[in-house]
Amino acid sequence: MDNTDSNSVDDASAAALGFYYQSQFALLTLMSQPDNDAGVAIERLDDVELKANGQQLLFQLKHSVQDNPPPVTLASVALWKTIKVWTDALPLVSLADTTFHLVSVGKVPDKSPLSALCDAQADREALLRAMVEEAQRVVDERAGATDGKARHAARAPGCEAFLALDPSVRLSLLRRIRIQQESVTIDQIPDRVAKWLHLLPKQQRLQAAERLLAWWDQQVVYTLCGKRERIIQRSELEQCISSIIAQLEEERLVADFDVMPHPEDYKADGMLYRQIELVDGKPSDVTRAVREQWRAKEQRAKWITDNPQMRSKIATYDAKLTEHWSDRHVRMTEDCEGLDPAQVQAQGLDLLRWTHDFAPNQVEPIAPSWQGHYYVRGTYQVLAIDLQVGWHADYRKLLKE
Template sequence: MGKTKITSEQNRLSNTHVPDKVYAYSLQVRHALYELLNCKDNDTVSIEVLDDVSIKKDDGKVEAIQLKSVLSNSNPISNRAPDLWKTLYNWLLSVKHGELGIENTKFKLFLNVERTGYIVDLFACADNFEKAEEAWEKARLEFFDEYNNELSLGSQYALYIRSFFNTENRTLACKIIQKFSLQTTENNHTVLLYDKFCEIAVIPEDLMENVFIFMLGWVDKKTAELIEAGRPMSIRYKEFRAQLVAITREFNQKLSLKELAPLPTEDQIKDEYDAPRKYIKQLEFVESDYTDKLKAISDYLRASTNRSIWAKRGDISEKSLSAYEEELITKWENKKRIINLTHRDFSPEDQGKLLYLQCKDENVNVDFLSVPGFFTPGCYHALSDELAIGWHPDYIKLFKREC
């Protein structure tokens, strides 16, 4: 095959690094959610206000978080990485200009991958001012010799290095080092975030993924609305928590199938009673009374009508309904065997009546969806109408005799 010619337009587009920029923004949104999970009542999490992400605590303390997204083998925290020194330089300027208070601010560098660097490790281990001064001096030797002569500096980071290691800025730089921390992740950020969400959010396991996806979308939508309104992208923890509670409650409610059809009328019940229905005959075989048969008709009609509506709406699938019927048949078979072993002295009619009562009184869910009380017995009646199950031990013979 011949060589593919890359046009100047294609080359220009490839050099814009759009995927990197999109990922960097999505990382800010996801990390805002990550930090909200660690917050308390009056805390606020912001994007692009004091830093990529920042947390303002109720007591006035601030955490400024600089995020570095890495989609290649590059190392943004190597000794001469421009991104590292630009971050430290920006923190220094923010402190000097009063945007960040040096006494109440922590400075965090977060990487979405696992990377190391000699100078960064020095800074991260300096947990008091003396150690910070020592780390500053050792790091300075990477760029200046013992006589204070500047070593070769790349144009991409020379300004940042000269400012951070200027003796006039030494005290502020050392205080930043003292309050500096580094966080990296072995897994990708999405895995880290989801694990944190599962750890913190008190949500039923079967709801976890759906609620997580919703809350991530909610943070993204909330920040977009704030941008459009010309306001800072800041989310109060109380607002976040209220939304989390509300959507969890809503999803919980969605896990219940609600009755949507009107109750059957007296005429409908009478017509059904007068019709030659096998499920009613099944109840007669075990000597059920008139009241039991009327209740069975009501359950059967309600289950049948609502099942059709739920399937049409997409609330349940044909596959789920088939699996549900198989589960009911399995339960019926097991109960029948148990009764046959434990109640052999019962008459066939009493064995059948006991089997019927045990089956209809156990509510069986459709997958994770809880069902109204009429649905399980109504579905049992539908199966008995098809002769897939029966209450009397000899129901098949009895129907043949009727014919």
């Protein structure tokens, strides 16, 4: 992976950007593959190696952060370095089953012989003659230098390797080469990844792309340090995308029952009424509890129907609500020692009304975007029906009796 503008940034930054571009380009390439068995590897036979439909695709990436990236010409160092990499790889691949891709953010000039490599069907004969002529010129000028200066040092290895190939192999190689010009740049890749996530609403795609890129970066590091297989499969990518979609769905919980009235004939479980009766709750306390319990019950049922994975999140949040209640109930029970029954009831009624008036603002919501206060209020009533929480200091003993 060459970064062709290392004069504009320091070499370390250029190398880092270059490698990061490899990683992100590999992700984008794998996402675009329809074959479920496709897989990519980084820094193995080439910058990026793709296997799909029984074919092997090798990618040499030439990234640049310049406003006007250098063009790809017969005199480009990037071209001849790429040729050297591919000639070295020939003994390791089946030429008939391999295509070689030079990916450049720069452009091939319109009248350049290299234009033939931008069209898979174009004839390569004229290009072959031009490349042999250029390679021979480089080798001759290097050999004929009399001033002691090493000319064409960067291009010479590629030129020599190309000339060393059998003439028929040169043409066969050129027929398997493609140039992808004006390729996406590193700063554009997150947006391109987001566009592939069309199953998500537009406003969530970039957020999902950022999470996907973070996961991908970790997988790439693991491939390079031997913590996992070198090839990352498309099936792994799809599984990660599904997981991210599920996470975003949970975080984007909608308050479906925020202002919805319960059916006129709805009756809550009898335990709800008995719990409130123990603390001498007023009719308004009962009305509010029944309404919010119905809304929370319906909301829980809808979430689980739409996404069964919500069961775990709901159970975890129930435990959090129970803990907040327990802290208050234990202290209230201690404060009720020595009080008469009416005073104990009053303390319990205050605890019940805390769940209505203050708990929705004092307990963090079930998801960052959640706005429906009825869920906390109503869930406390759901828990009260199951005797997981209660309002009276001795609610378990009294209800058991």
